[in-house]
Amino acid sequence: MTVTDNTTNRLDSLGASGDGPSFAILDEESKREIRRALLQAVAVPGYQVPFGSREMPVARGWGSGGLQVTLAIVGPDDTVKIIDQGDDEGVNAVNLRRLVVSSTGIPETTEAREASIIQSRHRIPEDELTATQTLVLQVPVPEPLRGIERDVRELARMHAEADYSRMWVSLYEDKVRNGVITQSTGYPCLVNGRYVVATTPIPRWDIPRLHMSQFLTLFGAGREKRVYAIPPHTIVEPLTFDDVPFEVERIEGAACRLCGSTDSFLVDSSGEVDSWACSDTAWCRARRSQG
Amino acid sequence: MGYAAARGGLTAIKNAENLVRSLRDEHPSPPVGHDQLTGRLRLLVDKVMGEAGLWDPQLASRALVEAEGDHVEATHLLRAHRSTLPRLAVSIAVHVDDARVLRRVVPAYREPGGNQILGRSTDYSARMLSARRNLPAVDIDRRSPGATTGDLRDGMRRMISVLRSLDLLVDRRRQDDPEPFDITATPARPPAPRSARLATMARAETGALINQWYRNILGPDGYLHEVTLGEVRHSEIEVNVLHPLSGKSTTVGYVRITEVEAIEDLDGDDEDRERFDAGFGACLGHNERKAIAMANLDIACHRDAGRTSLEQSILMTTDGLDSAGFLEHLKLPHYVTFRSMVDRKFAVREARLTRTDLAPRGVGTDAR
Amino acid sequence: MGLQRHRMVQGQEVAGMRGPSPIPTPDPVLTVNGLGKIYGRDDAGTIDRTGSDAGSARDPITGAIVAAWDVNFEVAAGEAIGIVGESGSGKSTVLRCIAGDLEATSGDVRLSTHMEGRSNVLLADPATRRRMRIDQLSVVYQDPSEGLALSVTAGGNIADPLTAAGVRSFAKIRERASELLSRTEVPLNRMDDIVRNFSGGMRQRVQIARALANKPRILLLDEPTTGLDASVAAGVLDLIRGLLEELDLAAVVVSHDFSVIEMLTNRCIVMHHGRVVESALTDQLLEDPHHPYSQRLVSAARA
Numbered sequence: 004m005t006v007t008d009n010t011t012n013r014l015d016s017l018g019a020s021g022d023g024p025s026f027a028i029l030d031e032e033s034k035r036e037i038r039r040a041l042l043q044a045v046a047v048p049g050y051q052v053p054f055g056s057r058e059m060p061v062a063r064g065w066g067s068g069g070l071q072v073t074l075a076i077v078g079p080d081d082t083v084k085i086i087d088q089g090d091d092e093g094v095n096a097v098n099l100r101r102l103v104v105s106s107t108g109i110p111e112t113t114e115a116r117e118a119s120i121i122q123s124r125h126r127i128p129e130d131e132l133t134a135t136q137t138l139v140l141q142v143p144v145p146e147p148l149r150g151i152e153r154d155v156r157e158l159a160r161m162h163a164e165a166d167y168s169r170m171w172v173s174l175y176e177d178k179v180r181n182g183v184i185t186q187s188t189g190y191p192c193l194v195n196g197r198y199v200v201a202t203t204p205i206p207r208w209d210i211p212r213l214h215m216s217q218f219l220t221l222f223g224a225g226r227e228k229r230v231y232a233i234p235p236h237t238i239v240e241p242l243t244f245d246d247v248p249f250e251v252e253r254i255e256g257a258a259c260r261l262c263g264s265t266d267s268f269l270v271d272s273s274g275e276v277d278s279w280a281c282s283d284t285a286w287c288r289a290r291r292s293q294g
Numbered sequence: 295m296g297y298a299a300a301r302g303g304l305t306a307i308k309n310a311e312n313l314v315r316s317l318r319d320e321h322p323s324p325p326v327g328h329d330q331l332t333g334r335l336r337l338l339v340d341k342v343m344g345e346a347g348l349w350d351p352q353l354a355s356r357a358l359v360e361a362e363g364d365h366v367e368a369t370h371l372l373r374a375h376r377s378t379l380p381r382l383a384v385s386i387a388v389h390v391d392d393a394r395v396l397r398r399v400v401p402a403y404r405e406p407g408g409n410q411i412l413g414r415s416t417d418y419s420a421r422m423l424s425a426r427r428n429l430p431a432v433d434i435d436r437r438s439p440g441a442t443t444g445d446l447r448d449g450m451r452r453m454i455s456v457l458r459s460l461d462l463l464v465d466r467r468r469q470d471d472p473e474p475f476d477i478t479a480t481p482a483r484p485p486a487p488r489s490a491r492l493a494t495m496a497r498a499e500t501g502a503l504i505n506q507w508y509r510n511i512l513g514p515d516g517y518l519h520e521v522t523l524g525e526v527r528h529s530e531i532e533v534n535v536l537h538p539l540s541g542k543s544t545t546v547g548y549v550r551i552t553e554v555e556a557i558e559d560l561d562g563d564d565e566d567r568e569r570f571d572a573g574f575g576a577c578l579g580h581n582e583r584k585a586i587a588m589a590n591l592d593i594a595c596h597r598d599a600g601r602t603s604l605e606q607s608i609l610m611t612t613d614g615l616d617s618a619g620f621l622e623h624l625k626l627p628h629y630v631t632f633r634s635m636v637d638r639k640f641a642v643r644e645a646r647l648t649r650t651d652l653a654p655r656g657v658g659t660d661a662r
Numbered sequence: 663m664g665l666q667r668h669r670m671v672q673g674q675e676v677a678g679m680r681g682p683s684p685i686p687t688p689d690p691v692l693t694v695n696g697l698g699k700i701y702g703r704d705d706a707g708t709i710d711r712t713g714s715d716a717g718s719a720r721d722p723i724t725g726a727i728v729a730a731w732d733v734n735f736e737v738a739a740g741e742a743i744g745i746v747g748e749s750g751s752g753k754s755t756v757l758r759c760i761a762g763d764l765e766a767t768s769g770d771v772r773l774s775t776h777m778e779g780r781s782n783v784l785l786a787d788p789a790t791r792r793r794m795r796i797d798q799l800s801v802v803y804q805d806p807s808e809g810l811a812l813s814v815t816a817g818g819n820i821a822d823p824l825t826a827a828g829v830r831s832f833a834k835i836r837e838r839a840s841e842l843l844s845r846t847e848v849p850l851n852r853m854d855d856i857v858r859n860f861s862g863g864m865r866q867r868v869q870i871a872r873a874l875a876n877k878p879r880i881l882l883l884d885e886p887t888t889g890l891d892a893s894v895a896a897g898v899l900d901l902i903r904g905l906l907e908e909l910d911l912a913a914v915v916v917s918h919d920f921s922v923i924e925m926l927t928n929r930c931i932v933m934h935h936g937r938v939v940e941s942a943l944t945d946q947l948l949e950d951p952h953h954p955y956s957q958r959l960v961s962a963a964r965a
Contacts, residue, residue, distance in 0.1 A: 030380045036479070055479040058373035063619030065626065088630040095626050097303030125630040143623065155483050155606055164789045171825035172811075176818045178832060179854050182645025187634040206634040226616050228481035244832035252637040270633045282630055564702065 027074040028106045033057055037075035037230070041221060044232035049194030051145050051162075056228035066099050066124060067225030069141030073103060073122045076137065076221075082110045084118035089126040089268065089282030096124070113285040125188070127209040129267050129286040132218040134235060140203045142224035145231065147191040147201040167199055167242075174242060183250075184243065193240045194233055207241075208251045208268040214239040254279065262290040318362055328355035340550070340579025341365055345614055346372035347478070347497040349533075349549045349578055366499065366618045373615060383535040386543055390553055390576070391452070393529035400453060401523045402557055408450030413528065414580075453524025454555055454572050464560070464571045466596075484605040491595055491608055495588040496577045499614025506612055507587040510594065516604060518594045521556035521573060528552050528580050552581050556589035562597065571596070690736035691879050691912035692760070693779065697733040697769030699755050702726040714934040714955060719752065728936045729755040733769070735931055735941070739879065742906055742913035744923035744930030744944060746959065752936040753916045757882050759784070760914070761801045762791035773798060775879050796826045800873035804885035806865035809872065812858040816843060816868045819857060823875040842871035846901060863894035867901065874905070881906075881913045887922060899925050920963035924948060932956045 027034065033055075040054035059067040077083065085100040087093030091113040099122065104111050112118050115128035122139040132138060151169045152158050161167065170191060177184050189204030192213065202210060203222065213220060213233055220233040233239060241249045257279045258265045260272075267286060269279040281287035319325070332339050332351045335358075342354045346369045354372060361367035397413025400406040412418075457463040475482060475490035477497070482490035495503060510516035530550050537544040553576040560571055573593025575585040591608055598604045611617065700708065704726035711721050712728040719728050730752035737743050745753040759766040762783075772779040775798040776786075783791060795801070800823075803809045810819050820839040829835055843853055846867040852860070857868055866886060873881060886902060887895035903926055906913050915926045923930050924944060932940040932953065940953040951957045 025378060028378055030378060032380055033377065053481045053483070055476075056481065057377035057478075058370065058615060059377065060374050062370065062622060063616050064621075064623030065619060067619070088627050090627075092303055093627055094303035094307065098307055101304070101307075124626075125628075143620070154603060155610070156485065156600070159483075164792065166792070166826070168822050168826035171830075172814060172818050172822045175821040175825070175832070175835060176814060179815060179817060181642045182648075183638070183641045185638045185642060187638045188631040204631050204634075206630055207637075208634075226620055244835075245830045247832050250641070252634055254637075268630075270629050271636070272629075282633075 026079075026107060027077055028060065028102070029057060029071070029074050034075040037071055040230050041072065041075065041232065044221070044230050045219070045234050047198075048234055048237050049198030049200045049231060051198075051200075051224075051229040051231045053228055054230055056225045059225065060102055061099065063226035064143060065095060066122075066141040068223030068227075068230070069122050069124070069139050069225075070099055070102065070223070071225055072139045072221050072223035072230060073120055074106070076139075077103065077107055077109065077120060079107070079109060081107075081119045082112050082117055083120050083122065084112050084115060084128075084285075085122045086126060086128070086283075086285075087124045088270070089123075089128070090284045092284065093124075114289075115283075115285060125203065125205055126268070126282055127205055127212050129281070129283040131212075132216070134217045136218045138218055138220045140205070140220060140222050142201065142203050142222045142229075143226070144189075145201055145222065145224035145227050145229045147189075147199045162198060165197060167193075170199060170242060174244070178244070178247060184247065190249075191242045193242060195237050196240075198231075199242065200231060200233075206252055206268055207249070210239070210241050210249070211251070259287060262287045264290060314362075318359075326359055328352050328359075331355035331358055337580060338363075338365060341500055341581055341584075342368045342372065344578040344581050344584065345369045345497060345499055346376070347578070348372045348376050349547075366614045369499075370615055370619075383538075386534045386536065388531055388534060390527075390529070390531070390551075391450075393527070393531040393551070393553075395450065395527055395529045396550070397526075397528040398450070399523070399526040401526075402453050403456075406451065406453065407456065452555065453557060457524075457557070457570055457572075462569055464566050464569045466571070482609050484609060485600060486605065486609055488592070488596070491605065492574070492576075492588070492592060494609050494612065495575065495584075495591060498584070498588075498608075498612035499617070500581060500584045502612040502614060502617065503584055503587045503591070506607060507590055510591075510604070516602065518590065519558060519561075521558050521590045521593065523586065523589075524555035524557045524572065526552075526554050526582055526586065528582070550579055551576055552579065552585040554582070554585040554589040556586070556593055558593045558597070560597075565597070689738055689774070690779075691739050691774045692737045692914070693770075693772040694736070694756075694760065695734050695770040697756060697759055697771065698731040698767045699729045699752075699759055699764060700726055700731075700767045701729060704728070712935065713937040714939050717935065719750070719936040730759070730933070730936050733931075733933075733938055737880075737912040737914060739912050740906075740910045741929075742911075742915055742927040744927035745914065745916045745933060746918065746920065746923050746930055747933035748918055748959075751933040753918075753933050754884055755936075756933070757801070757884050757914060757916045761799065761882055762788070762795065763801075773880060775799075796823055797876035798878055799880040799882065800878045801882045801884065802866070802869050802873050802886050804888050806857070806862070806869050809869040810857050810865065813856055815854050815856050816848060816860070816871075817853045819868060819872045820875050823872060827876045838875065839871075842874060843868070845874075845905075846871040847897075861894075862890050863898055866890065866898050870898075870901065870905070874909070877909075879912060881911045883913065883915045883926075885917055885919075886915070888917070888919065902926060920948065920960065932959065 037054055040052045044050065044052045056068065057071060059070050061067050061070060073083070083100065083103055084091065085096045085103065087096035090096065100111055115121060115130040115132065119135065120137050120139060121128060124141045127138060146158060148158055148161060148170060151173050152161065174184055188206050189201050190207050190210050191199050192202055192210065194200050202213065215236055215238065217235055219235055222231045243249045252268065254269065257269055259267065259269060259279055259281045260277060261280055264281055264287065267281045267283060270282045272278045272280045332355055338358065339351055339354045342358060342365050343349050343351065346354070353375065354368065357368035357371040360371060395411060397415060398409065398411045400410055454463055471487040471489050475487050475493060477490060477493045482494055510518035528550065530548050532545045533547045533549055534543045534545050536542065556573040558571045558573060560566055560569065571593055573589040575588030575592060577584050577588065595605050595608060703724050704721060705724055708721045708724060708726050708728060709731060711723060712719055713731065721728065733756050735743055745756060747753045755764060758764040760771055766784050769784055770782045771784050773783055773794065776783055776794060783794065801809065817836065817839040820842055821835045824835050824838060839853060840850055843850060848864060848867045848871065857865055860868065883902065887898050890898060899922060906926065915923065917923055927944050930942065930944045930947060931938045932955065934955045940947065940951065940956045947956060948960055951960045
């Protein structure tokens with residue numbers, strides 16, 4: 004991550020705004036404010052930091068939080084990859100990439116390994132990310148406890164006191180009623196032994212890769228005006244009982260119809276028989292080209 | 295436009311944009327100029343500026359044209375535009391008494407201090423579509439109040455000042471919320487200062503705020519008093535900033551605002567039964583419905599004092615961009631999350647067949 | 663009576679002191695001193711203008727309600743103290759101030775389980791007070807919906823305090839919940855039913871099971887059988903008496919019903935308009951009440 008160095012002269016930046024859109028859409032003051040919130044988020048892993056979420060050229064709920072995070076941290080030396088459902092060509096990914104690239108002039112890539120910033124909705128790339136990379140996840144609902152409590156004052160208290168027993172009760176009830184824990188995506192995780200977070204919704208498949216990762220993950224929730232972070236080398240534990248193993252998505256005998264993969268997250272591309280395909284399209288393509 | 299499995303995006307997006315642009319901009323009718331909108335669709339432009347929290351009639355008109363009349367979309371365009379601009383100055387607080395009054399209604403007294411001004415209003419007009427041919431000649435007395443400027447505010451005493459002088463108003467002027475809470479810099483969540491609630495309501499989507507009011511009148515989850523309105527005013531007010539060089543207060547422009555005072559009859563056991571309280575509402579532009587709903591919700595929220603979820607509803611559910619954006623995000627691809635849900639359906643099914651960890655139960659077991 | 667016998671074994675002879683002052687208890691688990699709760703605006707004269715002698719808890723001048731004032735008592739392990747009075751006498755207020763459901767206006771409450779009794783828990787922050795409720799002090803309410811989540815199963819209601827105390831094994835939660843439900847005589851085949859579908863008596867049994875989940879030292883019972891059918895109430899009372907004997911708990915029982923107080927407690931205090939008017943051994947009070955209000959209560963109960 005390279006932080007923009009365009010903050011030398013306030014008057015310069017003010018003057019620049021009169022001539023047209025500034026670098027990375029947002030004005031420098033706004034970007035600085037978002038970066039301050041991000042620093043706080045990194046310092047207190049899993050804590051939802053309020054920030055003055057700006058209205059973006061995309062609607063609330065369409066990645067406005069992830070976009071603000073990306074624009075706040077992007078610099079001229081960055082290379083960006085943007086995916087939606089694992090797909091670089093997803094219609095919303097295309098749109099967000101167009102905005103980031105056109106407002107910054109930085110290069111784009113579909114190769115996860117080449118990107119310094121990867122903005123994503125609902126997936127973590129299959130390639131293992133490294134310490135020089137930042138993953139930005141778009142978050143529709145940042146509050147992991149909303150299913151059990153609606154009052155935001157009470158929610159704030161529960162997080163402050165690490166009072167998560169009702170969350171455990173809901174997992175217990177789920178297991179008793181259904182025989183399994185039915186929470187699918189956005190599985191609640193305890194970060195650094197302290198805060199429970201909503202994991203965007205990424206599928207369960209991706210959860211283990213947040214644990215003790217090499218890379219920094221930043222979560223941006225634009226509509227709810229919160230950012231949070233999982234720094235590298237942080238313990239991330241999906242909430243589950245000691246004797247009820249956490250399960251990831253598996254389909255017996257399924258393989259990608261394109262690359263034959265059985266060890267990536269597969270999506271059911273048409274709902275018909277044997278229509279499984281890798282959700283991470285760039286990874287799938289690379290695998291095919293390697294033969 | 296087909297776009298297979300929500301892919302192949304860029305061309306489809308560009309084609310969609312071109313379609314919107316060409317069918318809008320190349321429509322055979324004459325283009326709509328911004329003076330037409332501000333002149334003929336004044337209330338629509340005002341509503342957009344109010345919900346955007348940005349006073350610029352020209353930009354708002356342009357936004358409405360680009361949004362093909364969708365006021366939420368136009369609001370979005372204005373707010374997103376604001377995000378690109380630096381904050382150059384903060385205006386100096388002005389007293390609403392210094393506004394030039396264009397319209398004033400005082401339902402609480404028959405003969406309030408100063409004039410009542412019906413002004414530009416259809417409140418008492420018959421709601422009949424006018425058949426153009428039968429229109430009577432318009433006969434405006436241009437000297438009548440509302441069409442003129444001048445010293446209309448002479449002798450106008452605000453109803454809360456009248457009540458205060460009669461010792462009929464609870465005094466809750468306070469020192470702990472001196473600077474208005476800036477909702478564009480800090481998100482407001484309960485418990486929030488009053489200025490945060492007022493700012494949120496001033497920018498709220500008009501329909502959402504009216505609904506919030508009405509569901510507290512008639513809905514299942516609230517009880518809100520019908521207030522007596524002390525003042526409904528539409529006025530023009532100066533915007534002043536400190537001059538960066540001279541350091542003196544300088545007028546940089548004018549905005550129109552609608553402001554409302556709502557007198558509340560206190561009837562709670564723990565309330566002062568000898569006095570009234572008052573709620574306040576104000577928003578950019580001429581939008582009386584919104585300002586009235588706001589004033590009533592302001593006092594309702596104060597009296598509620600956190601007992602119900604009213605404050606949370608006001609702060610977190612009335613923004614038009616938040617609600618509309620989140621609603622429409624359901625159109626985005628969701629096949630990864632849906633795939634994960636399908637996985638759990640099968641997991642539950644399997645668990646029902648093989649369940650050994652619990653005693654068998656009558657309900658929900660598979661017939662097989 | 664069982665509790666009496668228990669105390670004889672411990673050899674703790676009670677002084678049988680009469681009047682509103684506390685009876686000293688060796689090694690108290692719960693100590694309450696000068697507890698008070700006032701609603702509304704009071705002034706320097708409010709206390710004098712309210713109470714049993716004044717005939718009202720409401721201050722005629724300021725309108726303040728002195729729900730409880732100057733309440734003192736101690737409870738040792740294996741002992742139960744009763745708080746008796748009519749509804750509105752302030753007895754539930756006292757219990758709720760100790761539990762932390764209400765903020766007391768004044769007073770000093772110590773638990774031997776909290777900093778070895780060196781700190782007034784009324785001054786502790788709300789988070790600390792909520793943590794005490796996990797494994798030090800439990801409450802059984804008259805209305806089960808206050809102590810239970812009705813939309814959650816019986817087992818899930820017990821899982822709540824267990825997980826709050828850090829239990830993370832599903833099997834252990836099931837095991838402990840079964841154990842507690844057996845002990846409180848809830849049929850085990852109802853463990854996975856939601857509590858809303860339970861009868862009143864069964865809900866109280868689940869509430870008691872939940873209250874005991876983490877083996878607290880202190881149990882506060884607020885009208886635990888009020889509103890139940892007589893036969894059901896008798897069963898729940900038997901259960902509570904058995905548990906108090908068995909678990910060496912320090913218990914406070916709030917009730918308007920002398921038969922409950924008589925069955926469960928060995929000492930009790932009588933409250934009237936927010937004040938303690940008498941403090942005595944339960945059987946002595948029933949035989950020979952001193953304060954006129956106590957006399958009225960006892961004769962009404964005996965009628």
